[in-house]
Structure formats: C-alpha cells, structure tokens
Amino acid sequence: EIVLTQSPATLSLSPGERATLSCRASQSVGSYLAWYQQKRGQAPRLLIYDTSNRATGIPARFSGSGSRTHFTLTISSLEPEDFAVYYCQQRSEWPITFGQGTRLEIK
Amino acid sequence: QVQMVESGGGVVQPGKSLRLSCAASGFTFSMYGLHWVRQVPGKGLERVAFISYDGRNTHYDDAVRGRFTISRDNSNNTLFLQMKSLRSEDTGIYYCAKDPGDRSSWGVGHFDYWGQGALVTVSS
Numbered sequence: 001e002i003v004l005t006q007s008p009a010t011l012s013l014s015p016g017e018r019a020t021l022s023c024r025a026s027q028s029v030g031s032y033l034a035w036y037q038q039k040r041g042q043a044p045r046l047l048i049y050d051t052s053n054r055a056t057g058i059p060a061r062f063s064g065s066g067s068r069t070h071f072t073l074t075i076s077s078l079e080p081e082d083f084a085v086y087y088c089q090q091r092s093e094w095p096i097t098f099g100q101g102t103r104l105e106i107k
Numbered sequence: 108q109v110q111m112v113e114s115g116g117g118v119v120q121p122g123k124s125l126r127l128s129c130a131a132s133g134f135t136f137s138m139y140g141l142h143w144v145r146q147v148p149g150k151g152l153e154r155v156a157f158i159s160y161d162g163r164n165t166h167y168d169d170a171v172r173g174r175f176t177i178s179r180d181n182s183n184n185t186l187f188l189q190m191k192s193l194r195s196e197d198t199g200i201y202y203c204a205k206d207p208g209d210r211s212s213w214g215v216g217h218f219d220y221w222g223q224g225a226l227v228t229v230s231s
Contacts, residue, residue, distance in 0.1 A: 046219050094216075
C-alpha cells in the first residue's frame with residue numbers, strides 16, 4: 001500500500017503567519033492527493049482535492065501544490081480558526097490511505 | 108445542505124456484533140457512492156468500506172473483509188455497516204462519508220462530506 005508521510009508532526013505558528021505543510025508518498029500518486037482539516041471533536045473536512053482544487057466553501061488562503069510523491073498545503077495567512085490537525089489522503093491506488101497528520105498549533 | 112448522521116455505536120464485547128446506520132439528506136442519495144471511514148486511536152484514519160451508488164459494487168479493507176458488510180437503502184437514504192466478530196482493534200470513531208463521483212461504479216476516492224461519527228468501543 002502507499003504510505004503517506006506528513007511533516008512536521010507539529011507546527012507552531014502565530015495568526016497572520018504563513019503555514020507550509022508537507023506530504024510525501026512512498027510511490028507516485030500522480031495528482032490524486034487530497035487534504036483535510038480536523039478540529040477537536042469534529043469530523044474531517046475536505047479542503048483540497050486532486051492536489052490543487054479547493055473544495056466548496058474553502059477560503060482562498062488555502063492552496064495545494066505538488067505532484068507524484070511530494071505535495072504541499074499552504075495557508076497564506078493563518079486565521080485563529082485554522083489551528084487544527086491536517087491530513088493528506090491519496091486515491092491513486094487502493095487501499096486508499098491517509099497520512100498520520102500534522103498538528104498546527106498556536107505559538 | 109448535506110447532512111449525514113450516524114447512529115448505532117456503543118460498547119460491545121469482543122466477538123459480538125453491531126450495526127451502524129447513516130441517515131443522509133441534502134443530496135440525491137441514489138446517485139453517489141458512500142464510504143465508511145474509521146479513526147482509531149494511535150492508527151489514524153482508515154477507509155474500511157465502500158459501496159457504489161446502486162449497491163452493485165462493494166470493497167473492504169483487508170482488516171475487516173469477511174467480518175463487515177456495507178449496504179444501503181436508496182429508498183430511505185440510509186447507509187449501513189454490519190460488523191461481526193468484533194475485535195478490540197476495531198475500537199474507534201466510525202464516519203460515513205460521501206464520494207463526489209456522480210453515478211461512478213467505484214467512486215472517485217475522496218470524501219466531500221462526512222457525518223459527525225459514531226463511537227464503537229470493543230471491550231470485555
């Protein structure tokens with residue numbers, strides 16, 4: 001199965017700063033990578049699909065890039081509500097797999 | 108708006124059975140594939156089962172194949188997960204999730220809407 005490795009495990013930043021989260025795949029997933037945000041006690045929410053497409057209602061400060069094995073989620077200027085756990089997920093090959101998550105915390 | 112509400116979670120002994128339900132609204136239920144995704148402490152997120160829009164195709168993760176059965180009732184906009192021979196490692200939060208693929212035999216493979224989750228605890 002394809003293993004997704006996210007880094008860093010924890011990212012400490014302040015509101016207004018730029019956040020860059022990484023997801024590396026053990027083999028190519030093409031462009032078939034999605035990003036989700038999960039707040040405490042809530043279900044994950046789709047942010048980005050197929051590398052760079054924002055899901056419905058997702059603010060423009062969220063953007064995705066990359067290809068094959070290296071992907072990045074960027075939050076251009078952090079808002080207080082952005083502090084959460086972020087997961088990447090690939091659909092290139094079954095079984096569908098997720099990364100272990102990056103916790104974005106307030107510095 | 109899209110709503111998905113799970114029910115049926117609870118505490119169950121190892122080896123026993125449990126049936127989860129997911130009532131959906133806000134979209135044309137019969138047109139979309141559906142998934143069950145679980146979140147297990149220490150193991151993260153796992154997609155455990157998929158069913159196509161018409162129920163003809165199903166797929167299971169190796170960890171649950173032969174023990175779990177996914178099904179759907181398109182007349183009542185409800186998704187099910189029958190879980191048998193439960194193990195301690197099945198403990199977690201179970202989410203139903205919608206696939207964005209319109210009348211796709213195997214779905215697109217990501218999850219555009221999720222329920223709030225049902226907690227399943229397998230313990231003696």
